[in-house]
Amino acid sequence: MQTSPDGASSPVSLEVEKTGYLAAAAREHWISVVSLILFLVIWELICRFEIIGPYQLVPPSEILGVFVDKLSEPNPDGALLQQHAWASLSLALAGFGAAVCIGVPLGLLMGWYKPVNLLVRPLFDAVRPIPPIAWIPIAILWLGIGMHAKAFIIFLAAFVPCVINSYTGIRLTNPVLIRVARIYGASNFETFRKIGVPSAIPMVFTGIKLSLNAAWTTLVAAELLAASQGLGYMIQLGRRLARPDIIIVGMLAIGLLGALMSWGLTRIEARFASSRRLS
Amino acid sequence: MIGRLGKRLMPAALTTGSLLAFVAFWQVVSLYTNPDFLPSPGRVWDEAVRLFHTPVGGKDILAHVGYSLRRVLTAYLWAILLGLPLGLCMGWNRTCEKIVSPIFELLRPIPPIAWIPIAILWLGVAEGSKVFICFVGSFVILVLNSYTGMRYVDPLLIDAARSFGASRRQQFFNVAVPACLPSIFAGLQNALSMAWMCVLAAELVGAREGVGFIIIQGMDLNRPPMILVGMILIGIVGSLLAASLRWAERALCPWRRELV
Numbered sequence: 001m002q003t004s005p006d007g008a009s010s011p012v013s014l015e016v017e018k019t020g021y022l023a024a025a026a027r028e029h030w031i032s033v034v035s036l037i038l039f040l041v042i043w044e045l046i047c048r049f050e051i052i053g054p055y056q057l058v059p060p061s062e063i064l065g066v067f068v069d070k071l072s073e074p075n076p077d078g079a080l081l082q083q084h085a086w087a088s089l090s091l092a093l094a095g096f097g098a099a100v101c102i103g104v105p106l107g108l109l110m111g112w113y114k115p116v117n118l119l120v121r122p123l124f125d126a127v128r129p130i131p132p133i134a135w136i137p138i139a140i141l142w143l144g145i146g147m148h149a150k151a152f153i154i155f156l157a158a159f160v161p162c163v164i165n166s167y168t169g170i171r172l173t174n175p176v177l178i179r180v181a182r183i184y185g186a187s188n189f190e191t192f193r194k195i196g197v198p199s200a201i202p203m204v205f206t207g208i209k210l211s212l213n214a215a216w217t218t219l220v221a222a223e224l225l226a227a228s229q230g231l232g233y234m235i236q237l238g239r240r241l242a243r244p245d246i247i248i249v250g251m252l253a254i255g256l257l258g259a260l261m262s263w264g265l266t267r268i269e270a271r272f273a274s275s276r277r278l279s
Numbered sequence: 280m281i282g283r284l285g286k287r288l289m290p291a292a293l294t295t296g297s298l299l300a301f302v303a304f305w306q307v308v309s310l311y312t313n314p315d316f317l318p319s320p321g322r323v324w325d326e327a328v329r330l331f332h333t334p335v336g337g338k339d340i341l342a343h344v345g346y347s348l349r350r351v352l353t354a355y356l357w358a359i360l361l362g363l364p365l366g367l368c369m370g371w372n373r374t375c376e377k378i379v380s381p382i383f384e385l386l387r388p389i390p391p392i393a394w395i396p397i398a399i400l401w402l403g404v405a406e407g408s409k410v411f412i413c414f415v416g417s418f419v420i421l422v423l424n425s426y427t428g429m430r431y432v433d434p435l436l437i438d439a440a441r442s443f444g445a446s447r448r449q450q451f452f453n454v455a456v457p458a459c460l461p462s463i464f465a466g467l468q469n470a471l472s473m474a475w476m477c478v479l480a481a482e483l484v485g486a487r488e489g490v491g492f493i494i495i496q497g498m499d500l501n502r503p504p505m506i507l508v509g510m511i512l513i514g515i516v517g518s519l520l521a522a523s524l525r526w527a528e529r530a531l532c533p534w535r536r537e538l539v
Contacts, residue, residue, distance in 0.1 A: 031377040039382050056401055122297035123304065129514040131476040133392075134491075136483060137498035138506045142316065217390035221480045224395060232393070236484075239396035247397045255389035262388075 058245045066245040067252075077237040077246065079229055085253055087229040088219055091147065095154025096215040103159045103211070104204055107166025111200070112192045124163065132157035132214070133221050145226040150219070157218035158211035165207025169200030205269045212265055216258045231257075318504040323511070326504035335496060335505075338488055344516060347482065347489040350406065351474045351520075354413030358470060362421030363463065369422070370429020370459070371451060383422065391416035391473070392480045399485065409481040409489075416477040417470035424466025428459030464528045471524055475517050490516070 040060050046052055047059035058066075070081040077084075110117045135153050143149040173196050181191040223232025231254050238246030302320050309319035318326075330340045338346075369376040394415050398408040432455050440454045482491025490513050497505030 028373060028377045031374060032381045035378045036381040036385075052401075122300035125294065125297050126301035129518045130510050131472075131479055131513065131517065133476055133480050133483065134494060134510045134513045137494045138503060138510070141498055141501065141503060141506070213390075217392055220390055221392045221483070224392070224480075224484055235393060235396045239399055242400065244397065244400055247400065251389050251393050251397065254393045255386070258390065259388040 054244075055242045056244055058248065062245060063248055063252075067249050070246075070249055076241055076243065077234050079234075081234075081249070081253060084229060084231050084234045084250075085257060088223065088231045088254075089257065091150055091230065092154055092215050092219045095151045095219075096158045096212055098151075099155050099158035099162055099211055099215070100208055103162030104166045104208070107163040107207070108170050108192075108197060108200060108204075110163070111167040111170035112196055127156075128160055132160075132218050136222055136225055140226055149226065150222040153222050154215045154218050158215040161207045161210035161214060162204075163207075165203050165210065166200060169203025169207075170196045172203070173199045201272075205265075205272075209262060209265055209269075212261055213258070216254075216261065220254060315503065318507065323504045323507045326502075327508045327511075330493075330505065330508055335493055336487060340493065340512070343489055343493055344512065347478050347491070348516070350409045350481075350489070351413055351471075351478045354410045354478075355417055355471060355474050357410075358414050358417040358421050358474070359467070362418045362470075363425050366422040366425030366466075367429050367456065367459075370426045370432075371455065376426075387419055387423075391419070391477050395481055395484050398481075404485045409478060409486070412481045413474040413477045416473040420470040420473055421463075421466050424469070425459065425463050428462025428466075429455060431462070432458045460532050464524075464532065467528075468521060468524055471520055472517060475513075475520060479513060 043057075044059045044061060047054070047057055067081070072080065074080055074083075079087075106116075106120065110120055132153055135156055136149075139149040139152050143152060177195050177199065178191055181195050186194065219230075220232040223230040224236045227233040227236075231250050235247045235250035235254075238244070238250060305317075305320050309317050314322070334340075335343065365379065369379055391412055394412055395408070398411045398415075402408040402411055436454050436458055437450055440450045445453065478489065479491045482489040483495050486492045486495075490509060493512070494506045494509035497503070497509060
């Protein structure tokens with residue numbers, strides 16, 4: 001017979017099991033902390049013993065210093081970290097915002113109204129297999145190396161997931177609900193607005209999250225190629241100057257801002273979903 | 280029989296029709312715009328014919344595609360070899376998860392494209408850095424998908440296997456891994472298209488061969504038709520890669536046929 005605590009049912013042993021679980025959770029937490037510290041220590045040692053030279057990697061202790069310096073020191077790339085971050089953020093959010101405002105309604109309409117689908121589908125199908133990054137050269141030829149080209153590419157990148165997810169979301173509307181609305185005399189538009197759109201909301205949000213991700217990634221690519229400001233420009237210049245510290249600070253800033261934006265979006269989604277549940 | 284055949288041909292017919300409609304739309308738009316701005320489909324076709332007969336940057340156009348594909352597939356295979364076991368391990372074993380996840384979570388939000396500068400600093404502008412970028416892109420997706428797939432395996436299945444006396448090893452290989460195959464395959468799909476996008480980005484930043492080089496060359500020479508040929512080529516190769524993977528999925532997980 002097995003004597004595992006899983007099978008225990010008396011209240012006393014349940015208590016024991018609970019504290020045992022907490023202890024296990026604490027132990028597991030420790031493993032994570034130790035693993036992270038070990039990672040940083042190994043990184044530090046690799047640099048200290050110059051297994052990887054200072055022109056390729058700098059230790060984490062210096063990264064922190066560079067990060068703080070970069071907040072008040074525009075050299076060597078000509079702008080403060082927060083200025084680069086702001087340039088990138090405003091561009092990404094502009095492209096992303098436009099893509100959501102156009103892409104979500106378009107996807108919903110395509111999913112609901114056949115003529116819209118027939119009209120837009122060919123354009124969309126032809127453009128979709130080409131990664132947004134492949135548009136960078138032609139966008140630069142069309143719109144120059146300014147803000148417009150980058151905004152256009154970010155828009156393209158963020159647009160596709162918005163449309164696809166809204167389209168799929170509204171196509172998956174439960175047909176029973178649609179028929180109920182029809183039976184009670186709702187017009188097609190009313191059914192679309194009151195049944196189709198709300199039931200597509202979860203999928204729409206998934207699409208918005210995906211498109212934020214795509215916008216941020218594409219922004220970095222666009223700034224690597226053609227920019228005079230922004231985090232992508234900063235890391236690209238770091239490479240030209242062989243300054244790994246600048247590159248790593250830039251990469252961490254990109255990662256942090258990306259994570260923050262997705263976190264914010266998740267919060268908005270949670271609030272939106274809960275307010276809907278109340279009403 | 281005819282009905283079934285019709286059902287299978289219908290999507291292909293729709294796609295062809297919509298592509299034709301797109302080309303027609305493009306033709307109409309190009310009639311009313313400056314040809315240096317948006318070349319007509321005919322001019323792009325001529326350019327494609329020219330590019331297939333004259334080398335670009337010393338290499339045949341198909342050789343460029345071959346270079347890009349080789350980079351993508353090398354990185355993809357490495358990502359599968361390292362990423363899938365790691366993800367499955369993290370999903371199966373709590374200790375493994377707790378060791379790897381803090382480091383993984385630290386690096387995950389950084390888009391693979393942001394690794395390009397440091398990869399060039401580490402590995403030079405040659406093959407190494409490009410393969411590395413593609414590897415990073417597909418590795419992260421593969422780990423995430425196999426990990427979540429493993430975490431969402433129905434515990435009932437594992438319990439059933441255990442009560443039939445399966446060893447821990449058998450539970451893992453015969454029950455858990457097949458159960459998360461759908462999630463793994465979704466990861467394989469996404470990882471491949473991510474790798475294809477990453478190779479493009481890496482080649483745009485600096486390369487002497489590859490599909491990214493073709494379009495950047497077109498930009499440098501101010502030849503929109505050449506860029507468009509490159510873009511279409513990229514789209515076609517990307518779609519073919521995705522289609523071949525879908526075919527592999529159908530062959531390897533036949534029980535998912537109704538969903539594909």
